[in-house]
Amino acid sequence: MTFTVSPETLSKINSTHRQSVPALDVPVRLLLGPGPSNADPAVVAAMNRQPIGHLDPAYTALMDEVQNLLRYVWQTQNKLTLPMSGTGSAAMEATIANVVEPGDVVLVGVKGYFGHRLVDMAGRYGADVRSIHHAWGEVFTLPELRAALEEHRPQVLALVHAETSTGARQPLEGVGDLCREFDCLLIADTVTSLGGEPIFLDDWKVDLAYSCSQKGLSCPPGSSPFTIGERGLAKMDKRQTKVANWYLDVSMLRNYWGSGRVYHHTAPVNMTYAIREALRLVSEEGLETSWQRHRTNAEKLWAGLQDLGLSCHVPHENRLTTLTTVKVPDGIDAKAVTKALLTEHNIEIGNGLGELGGKVWRIGLMGANSKPENVDRVLEALGQVLAKMKG
Ligand SMILES: Cc1ncc(COP(=O)(O)O)c(C=O)c1O
Structure with a gap:
């Protein structure tokens, strides 16, 4: 038995959200936000x-x-x-x-x-x-x-x-x-x-x-x-x-x-x-090596943030090595910075969530993404974006 469709049914089928979309093409980003991080x-x-x-x-x-x-x-x-x-x-x-x-x-x-x-x-x-x-x-x-x-x-x-x-x-x-x-x-x-x-x-x-x-x-x-x-x-x-x-x-x-x-x-x-x-x-890699790598790269990030005149929200002793909250300086539009990092530098960092919305940025250095090159990249990009904004 052949399956036949009336012209009216075919028209209904095709008008119900059928859309011609190109094959999948997603940008490759450096994901240094609160997650997801890049997959290895x-x-x-x-x-x-x-x-x-x-x-x-x-x-x-x-x-x-x-x-x-x-x-x-x-x-x-x-x-x-x-x-x-x-x-x-x-x-x-x-x-x-x-x-x-x-x-x-x-x-x-x-x-x-x-x-x-x-x-x-x-x-x-x-x-x-x-x-x-x-x-x-x-x-x-x-x-x-x-x-x-x-x-x-x-x-x-x-x-x-x-x-x-x-x-x-x-x-x-x-x-x-x-x-x-x-x-x-x-x-x-x-x-x-x-x-x-x-x-x-x-x-x-x-x-x-x-x-x-x-x-x-x-x-x-x-x-x-x-x-x-x-x-x-x-x-x-x-x-x-x-x-x-x-x-x-x-x-x-x-x-x-x-x-x-x-x-x-x-x-x-x-x-x-x-x-x-x-x-x-x-x-x-070994857990102990991974933990040490996360600490070394977080310390490098924190030192670099300080050099940019930025400070962390959490005191050093309680700070996570995987996720750093950075205080947004007065007069800076937090979301404009994350947007510029994404669109101009292809780097994702996170905005503040809940009570800390607009007050902090969240920088993740997690898993394979925790490496010195990524710390350098995000610091350089953040420095450039902030310098441009401060005019
Ligand atoms: C601390 C914490 N708990 C729970 C969750 C929920 O996980 P998911 O968003 O993967 O469902 C998240 C997500 O980021 C988280 O950071």
């Missing part, structure tokens, strides 16, 4: 391979490798360590969705934009959300956290290790011990720290953590590390209610990522190729 060419090449089936033994072997490499970059023995399908927010939501039950008290340390996102997410899962606050760019001390745990007695404490909106690093040493004292789980957001900043998840006694692929791992966005330890699993296994998010339900996902290999959803196969290659490259 080896990662892009890995991603470019033909997909194979997500239950193919060749694929499940890759899954094991990815899980092990994630344990390495996070320094954890957690069995349930896997990349969630989706961006960092998916892995973030997975931590909340799996251990929070309606009515649980969830305490969030808010000192930037992503703390607010945790508050929002926990509330959506029915938590009794409490928050403690610091000015954007500051961090919590252990005594402050102890006082808050004493006051709120939460089931879960959530903290952002690397707050991308402010450029501040929240020290996590000792926080896990505190949480155990108060019988509470600790969730850590390591989206902007993984691969670039030292993380010792097990030593710090972090119970759940999440990250992303598109920053310190030099991979495109779309495959987001997630991990949960024994204490988190124990809480999850005692749930009275089903996890309210089907896609991110770890009680089902673990049957696919464990030895059963039970289908849950079609894995984003090519993203797994990509993150495997990205993690392989981190392992080849």
Whole structure:
């Protein structure tokens, strides 16, 4: 039987958003903002391979490798360590969705934009959300956290290790011990720290953590590390209610990522190729070398900014090496500067987010992008743009 279409139907089909567009052509930018960062060419090449089936033994072997490499970059023995399908927010939501039950008290340390996102997410899962606050760019001390745990007695404490909106690093040493004292789980957001900043998840006694692929791992966005330890699993296994998010339900996902290999959803196969290659490259370099490289290049950036008469928003001791917030000088239109960097120099840096909008720029030196040539390029371009603006 042949398929025939009436002239009226054909006209309808073609008038419904059919458009002739050229083959894909995107500019190659130097991405020195808060993310995504440029993907390593080896990662892009890995991603470019033909997909194979997500239950193919060749694929499940890759899954094991990815899980092990994630344990390495996070320094954890957690069995349930896997990349969630989706961006960092998916892995973030997975931590909340799996251990929070309606009515649980969830305490969030808010000192930037992503703390607010945790508050929002926990509330959506029915938590009794409490928050403690610091000015954007500051961090919590252990005594402050102890006082808050004493006051709120939460089931879960959530903290952002690397707050991308402010450029501040929240020290996590000792926080896990505190949480155990108060019988509470600790969730850590390591989206902007993984691969670039030292993380010792097990030593710090972090119970759940999440990250992303598109920053310190030099991979495109779309495959987001997630991990949960024994204490988190124990809480999850005692749930009275089903996890309210089907896609991110770890009680089902673990049957696919464990030895059963039970289908849950079609894995984003090519993203797994990509993150495997990205993690392989981190392992080849060595974490300690990567952390030192991030520090050396950040210090070079900070010195160069000072030479340009610019200052950083965060005090040196709490400054992230992966993401620097730079104060916008009085009288300068922040967005005009980022626009000029992009259009005239092909460099992306970030504008301020939330409370810091218009007040800071955000310069990321993450993953393979953290190198001296990139520091020189962004400093030179920024210097030229500012000089032109000041006339
Ligand atoms: C600290 C932090 N948490 C969570 C997220 C959310 O990740 P995504 O935008 O990949 O969903 C981001 C994104 O930049 C982030 O910086």
